[in-house]
Amino acid sequence: MNATENIKKIIVEKPLKLDCGKTISNYPIAYETYGKLNEKRDNAILAFHALSGDQFVTGTNPITNKSGWWSYLVGPNKAVDTNKFFVICANVIGGCMGSYGPNNLDPKTNKKLGINFPVITINDMVNAQYNLLDFFKIDKLFSIMGGSMGGMQVLQFVANYPDKTKTAIPIACTASHSAQNIALNELGRQAIMADNNWEKGDYLNLNNSPDKGLSVARMAAHITYLSQKGLQEKFGRKLQERDDLKFGFDADFQIESYLRHQGSAFVDRFDANSYLYITRAMDYFDLIKQYKGNLSKAFKDSKVKFFIISFTSDWLYPTSENKEIVIALNAAGADVGFIEITSDKGHDSFLLDVPDFLKSIKNFLEANY
Numbered sequence: 001m002n003a004t005e006n007i008k009k010i011i012v013e014k015p016l017k018l019d020c021g022k023t024i025s026n027y028p029i030a031y032e033t034y035g036k037l038n039e040k041r042d043n044a045i046l047a048f049h050a051l052s053g054d055q056f057v058t059g060t061n062p063i064t065n066k067s068g069w070w071s072y073l074v075g076p077n078k079a080v081d082t083n084k085f086f087v088i089c090a091n092v093i094g095g096c097m098g099s100y101g102p103n104n105l106d107p108k109t110n111k112k113l114g115i116n117f118p119v120i121t122i123n124d125m126v127n128a129q130y131n132l133l134d135f136f137k138i139d140k141l142f143s144i145m146g147g148s149m150g151g152m153q154v155l156q157f158v159a160n161y162p163d164k165t166k167t168a169i170p171i172a173c174t175a176s177h178s179a180q181n182i183a184l185n186e187l188g189r190q191a192i193m194a195d196n197n198w199e200k201g202d203y204l205n206l207n208n209s210p211d212k213g214l215s216v217a218r219m220a221a222h223i224t225y226l227s228q229k230g231l232q233e234k235f236g237r238k239l240q241e242r243d244d245l246k247f248g249f250d251a252d253f254q255i256e257s258y259l260r261h262q263g264s265a266f267v268d269r270f271d272a273n274s275y276l277y278i279t280r281a282m283d284y285f286d287l288i289k290q291y292k293g294n295l296s297k298a299f300k301d302s303k304v305k306f307f308i309i310s311f312t313s314d315w316l317y318p319t320s321e322n323k324e325i326v327i328a329l330n331a332a333g334a335d336v337g338f339i340e341i342t343s344d345k346g347h348d349s350f351l352l353d354v355p356d357f358l359k360s361i362k363n364f365l366e367a368n369y
Contacts, residue, residue, distance in 0.1 A: 030098025
């Protein structure tokens, strides 16, 4: 990940008090932009990434040489048309693609911070990214959007900065992480920490890597991003390049081979400690609790126009949780639209080529620009 040295960054000198009580300053925020900021500076869209994403939204990611995570949605003449809009995306703090995270050096010891990095929240991530508005001299964004953890950041941004965006598109997300999702994240964290190469979080300073633990964490998480129907249709019980069972523990089934591939590919581009910190931030997210049990207070007097999107086969952030946000927005008297999109691709639908999803966003943006 040394290639991250060539990434665009701002250094935020202004101190930021984190929810954990610690204060950070002079920290890097890595970002990427697409399209051009117009003269009025009113065509900017801030995109927030999900757990395993980064600032490379579309085109080719220069670090991994793979397509950006939102390549289906963002780009010239696409639903989020970069001929028209100026899209900004930052790597969250706690991440591993150039922003302040566990990979950064501790100036006192000159060693990688590892788990001496402070525990961060979605609120901290949003407050850190807000500095990009000052950097680009943007008084008000046209839109903010994101799916999954990105959607949580959208909700938090509006709660913190109600006058700083015209529209908001939270996708396949929740206002409060469920017990099921906390449990699934804990499974991943324990897989990482049970790997001897984790070295109590100090593996980077010891030139080690908990690859096996991180790979298992990714495999477990990846299952949750798909749907039962989608898995069955794609893989069923098909065997992996063989006619019969091997009666052993190699990958007999195609689904086993697929998951192993997902795990090993993830290890090549992601840091294990970042995985711990970011999943923890998601688990701590509870906008309802922040507003003393009344979610509608988070959006009190909001002039933002909302568009909430969920997917029929998403069991990780089901439609019922997205509808709770809609109900709270209605209670606050906000302008809110909602659509549930039919898709058998599960939670990952927001990252994939789902025509109804792409069309819905295109129509919403065009109607409000």
